[in-house]
Amino acid sequence: MKKTVAEIEHLNKSFGNNHVLKDMNLKLVEGENLVVLGKSGSGKSVLIKCLVGLIEPDEGKVNILGKNISELKIEELNLLRKKVGFLFQSAALYDSMTVRENLEFPLRDLKSKPKEEINELVEEALRNVGLEDVIDNMPSELSGGMRKRVGLARTLILKPEIILYDEPTTGLDPITSKEISNLILDIQKKYNTSSIIITHDMECARITANRMIILKNGTAINEGSFKELSELNDEWVHSFFK
Amino acid sequence: MPIETNKNGKVNPVRELRSTENSFVKHLKEFFEEITLLTKFTFRFFKEVIKPPYEFNEFVKQSYLIGYKSFPLVAITGLIMGLVLTIQSRPTLAQFGAESWLPAMVAVSIVREIGPVITALIFAGKVGSGIGAELASMKVTEQIDAMEVSGINPFKYLVVTRIVSATVMLPVLVSAANAISLYGAYIGVNLEGDVSFRLFFAQVFDKLSFTDVFPGIIKTFFFGFAVALISCYKGYNSNKGTEGVGKAANSAVVFGSLFIFILDMIAVQVTSLFSR
Numbered sequence A: 001m002k003k004t005v006a007e008i009e010h011l012n013k014s015f016g017n018n019h020v021l022k023d024m025n026l027k028l029v030e031g032e033n034l035v036v037l038g039k040s041g042s043g044k045s046v047l048i049k050c051l052v053g054l055i056e057p058d059e060g061k062v063n064i065l066g067k068n069i070s071e072l073k074i075e076e077l078n079l080l081r082k083k084v085g086f087l088f089q090s091a092a093l094y095d096s097m098t099v100r101e102n103l104e105f106p107l108r109d110l111k112s113k114p115k116e117e118i119n120e121l122v123e124e125a126l127r128n129v130g131l132e133d134v135i136d137n138m139p140s141e142l143s144g145g146m147r148k149r150v151g152l153a154r155t156l157i158l159k160p161e162i163i164l165y166d167e168p169t170t171g172l173d174p175i176t177s178k179e180i181s182n183l184i185l186d187i188q189k190k191y192n193t194s195s196i197i198i199t200h201d202m203e204c205a206r207i208t209a210n211r212m213i214i215l216k217n218g219t220a221i222n223e224g225s226f227k228e229l230s231e232l233n234d235e236w237v238h239s240f241f242k
Numbered sequence B: 001m002p003i004e005t006n007k008n009g010k011v012n013p014v015r016e017l018r019s020t021e022n023s024f025v026k027h028l029k030e031f032f033e034e035i036t037l038l039t040k041f042t043f044r045f046f047k048e049v050i051k052p053p054y055e056f057n058e059f060v061k062q063s064y065l066i067g068y069k070s071f072p073l074v075a076i077t078g079l080i081m082g083l084v085l086t087i088q089s090r091p092t093l094a095q096f097g098a099e100s101w102l103p104a105m106v107a108v109s110i111v112r113e114i115g116p117v118i119t120a121l122i123f124a125g126k127v128g129s130g131i132g133a134e135l136a137s138m139k140v141t142e143q144i145d146a147m148e149v150s151g152i153n154p155f156k157y158l159v160v161t162r163i164v165s166a167t168v169m170l171p172v173l174v175s176a177a178n179a180i181s182l183y184g185a186y187i188g189v190n191l192e193g194d195v196s197f198r199l200f201f202a203q204v205f206d207k208l209s210f211t212d213v214f215p216g217i218i219k220t221f222f223f224g225f226a227v228a229l230i231s232c233y234k235g236y237n238s239n240k241g242t243e244g245v246g247k248a249a250n251s252a253v254v255f256g257s258l259f260i261f262i263l264d265m266i267a268v269q270v271t272s273l274f275s276r
Ligand SMILES: Nc1ncnc2c1ncn2[C@@H]1O[C@H](COP(=O)(O)OP(=O)(O)OP(=O)(O)O)[C@@H](O)[C@H]1O
Pocket: A015, A018, A020, A038, A039, A040, A041, A042, A043, A044, A045, A046, A047, A089
């Protein structure tokens, strides 16, 4: 049996009266792509934010690479976070920095490395997302889709063991979306990364998913492969696949 | 909250009193919560400022942005301040036939009080609002979260560097503003008279003592610290949403300026205690 790299047990989270996650359980196995489906506002972003400790759960346990994150000291948590990549839904590029500086930012601890090596890493990451020519632009000069791809490059630059993608293809044209989906697949194959992919894009789900879960009313209601879920005899679930 | 009325359509005074009492209690509670959070934020600053690693490059960059970029504004206001103060003081002194006191009197007011306070207020307006808005928008667009998940301590990188830069740069700006202000005063004196540059400054430094200059500069370290602390606190803890950005910038300036006056009042008390 394969190793579990991330696990959520009995997670509960509310904002005031809004009970977003209710007794949520989730397991991510080494080397798999897990796709999370769910309606807008169903708590998908909150779920992965709980995973990296950006949002503190009310109840429940979060385990990453064998460590319970609520028991870690901040230094230990920061070390762990370097092994987890996070692509924000909004890309979250640093506005005051150029694209190059944005990508160099997660590499700050590698200052000892020669400049050429860092440059090479940055250029490679941008080549992966097809944006080598915007390297010296500011984020405000990029389109929404370009920002998203720069965000993806920044996430991938540390070659994380676990990657959390929050809607990686939203706002992209079908061709670029497909390229990004294939990139996600390539990365999984090349580095044996484990990923959670939140998406509404069924094409992306079809290409990348090894396993899928569906979130409804704050908990996972269905689980299975893309094929299994698309053939499921459930009106609500089926509406995702139309 | 709408005012409640009884069934005859009249305001129920007891109810109304109770509801204002409740909202008063609520505001009071919010006020103390805010103070608690600000205190925690301050303690966190002191904890993180001593702990390595130090973000030296970012500190230099912020000092450039906070200090150098504010210089033109501070210089212009300083010059006008000296000029106007001299022009305004002349008639009063002339009434007593004490016009020859003009340089010394203006210099003492500038160096002791007007230079530090006015410059700090300008600083709160320019730098405080800038920090408040910048950090709030970084919060809203998840940039602070992004730093956190890449294993970098955003408090250290963003907050500590800005507070330290502001604390160091404001005294420098105030010193410069004082010097330019004195030059403004020199121009002001010469608008209606003829005092040589050397004579003017001889008169100024004859009356200006260490106890005028030193406390005036020392207090600006506290002004700079307070302005940046408040701005960072407001920005870093801003509510989500674009509305929060404007609010953070606004309350950074309002509370920053308020703190300057409170600290100035304390500084005056302390100074007079020592100069007795
Ligand atoms: N910081 C917060 N404070 C208060 N409520 C929040 C916060 N973050 C999320 N929520 C609430 O939690 C719920 C789930 O939000 P979340 O962002 O996880 O949705 P989502 O599934 O990612 O939706 P989408 O597909 O639109 O991105 C929403 O109702 C939202 O209002």
